[in-house]
Amino acid sequence: MPTTSGMFERHHIAIYRYLLRMIGSRERAEELTQEVFLRALKAADSYEERSSERAWLFRIAHNLRLDEARHARRTPPMSAVDDAEPSAPAQQALRVSLLQALAMLPDEEREAFVLAEVVGLSYVEIAEACAATTAAIRSRIYRARMQLRAVLDVPTAGKPLA
Amino acid sequence: MDQHLETLSAMLDGDVVDVEALEAALADVEARRGLVEFVRLRQVARDESAAPAPVFAARAGRSVERRRALARLRVPLPLAAAAVLLALLGGSLIDIKWLAFDRDQASREQVQPPPQPSRVLQFDAPPPDSRTGGR
Numbered sequence: 260m261p262t263t264s265g266m267f268e269r270h271h272i273a274i275y276r277y278l279l280r281m282i283g284s285r286e287r288a289e290e291l292t293q294e295v296f297l298r299a300l301k302a303a304d305s306y307e308e309r310s311s312e313r314a315w316l317f318r319i320a321h322n323l324r325l326d327e328a329r330h331a332r333r334t335p336p337m338s339a340v341d342d343a344e345p346s347a348p349a350q351q352a353l354r355v356s357l358l359q360a361l362a363m364l365p366d367e368e369r370e371a372f373v374l375a376e377v378v379g380l381s382y383v384e385i386a387e388a389c390a391a392t393t394a395a396i397r398s399r400i401y402r403a404r405m406q407l408r409a410v411l412d413v414p415t416a417g418k419p420l421a
Numbered sequence: 422m423d424q425h426l427e428t429l430s431a432m433l434d435g436d437v438v439d440v441e442a443l444e445a446a447l448a449d450v451e452a453r454r455g456l457v458e459f460v461r462l463r464q465v466a467r468d469e470s471a472a473p474a475p476v477f478a479a480r481a482g483r484s485v486e487r488r489r490a491l492a493r494l495r496v497p498l499p500l501a502a503a504a505v506l507l508a509l510l511g512g513s514l515i516d517i518k519w520l521a522f523d524r525d526q527a528s529r530e531q532v533q534p535p536p537q538p539s540r541v542l543q544f545d546a547p548p549p550d551s552r553t554g555g556r
Contacts, residue, residue, distance in 0.1 A: 267485045275473045289473045293481040300485065300492050350468065357465045375434060376466035382436055393436075401430040408458045 267296050270313060273378050274320050280373045281324055283362065291327065295320045310387055317374065317388035360407050368406070371399035425452035433459055 274295050278288040298319050306315055361369055367389075374385045375396075382393040382400075389396065425446035432438045432446075433456070446452045472478075 267482045271478060271481070272472050276469055276471050279471055285473075289477045289481070292473060293477075293484065296481070296485045297488060300489055303492070350465070353461075353465050354468060357462065372466075376463050377469050379467070382434060397431050397434070397436060398427075400434065401427045404430055404459050404462060405426070407462055408455065 266299065266312070266316075270316050271296070273313075274316060277317065277320060277373055277378055278324065280361065280377060281366075281370060282327070287327075291320070291323055295323055298323065311384055313380065314384040314387040317378075317380065317384070318390070321370070321388050321390075357407065364403055364406060368399045368403040371396050372403035372407070375400050425449045426455045428452075429456040430459060433463070 271292055275288055275292045278291050278295075279285060282288055282291070295316060299316055302319065306312075310318075361372065364372065370389060371385055374380045374388060375382075380388065382396050385391075385396045386393045391399075424442070428438050428442045428446040429452055432443060473481075
């Protein structure tokens with residue numbers, strides 16, 4: 260059984276970021292973040308020691324998000340919400356471009372990319388959270404990177420590296 | 422090219438990659454450029470400071486902790502049902518036993534004859550005193 264004490268403190272920001280990037284609404288991301296932990300408490304008995312606490316929580320968040328989309332009968336419209344602290348203008352512009360491009364990715368690829376790059380989960384953890392194989396996750400992240408790379412106006416493009 | 426980029430993408434994520442495939446990928450100029458772009462994407466993606474509103478975090482945290490405390494107190498449903506059943510059964514048995522005891526006692530009281538005297542005391546009046554003239 261996971262140590263449910265302090266679980267909210269340990270993981271709520273990561274869960275919120277994942278849901279925010281997948282749903283695109285701050286209010287809904289907050290509501291679902293709370294719901295993830297309430298469901299986790301109810302399902303604490305079903306927790307298996309072989310999985311990490313983080314992967315288990317993201318699995319719950321993943322299922323909750325799918326339920327949400329199913330109830331809405333369509334994928335909710337994504338918006339590129341930017342909650343970031345103001346940074347350097349160039350970096351900020353790049354960030355806005357990334358969030359816009361991210362919002363246009365297919366759901367599975369966006370999810371894999373967000374879990375890897377925003378949250379920092381490993382392939383194994385992402386595979387567990389998304390009920391997929393690590394090979395599938397590797398492929399999804401690669402495809403996401405290729406599409407984001409094409410959309411972003413990366414300053415190094417065209418510069419010789421040799 | 423795609424294969425090289427996929428190898429570098431996996432390497433960037435700490436996945437196990439074939440050394441020869443990595444060597445070939447790193448020898449490819451376009452793949453190297455792609456690797457730099459992947460790193461740049463990562464830097465931008467990880468520059469994430471989005472967080473739930475502090476008011477929400479405090480309220481939700483309290484709510485979750487309260488629910489957790491309740492969940493720890495909660496007795497499993499079958500166990501609770503068994504305890505209630507046992508209590509009812511025990512209570513009714515005690516009741517039946519008391520009723521039976523009362524009934525036995527009452528019937529014993531009705532059937533038993535009055536106790537036999539263990540000794541008989543007889544009072545004999547003395548004869549009248551002739552000196553007093555019978556007064």
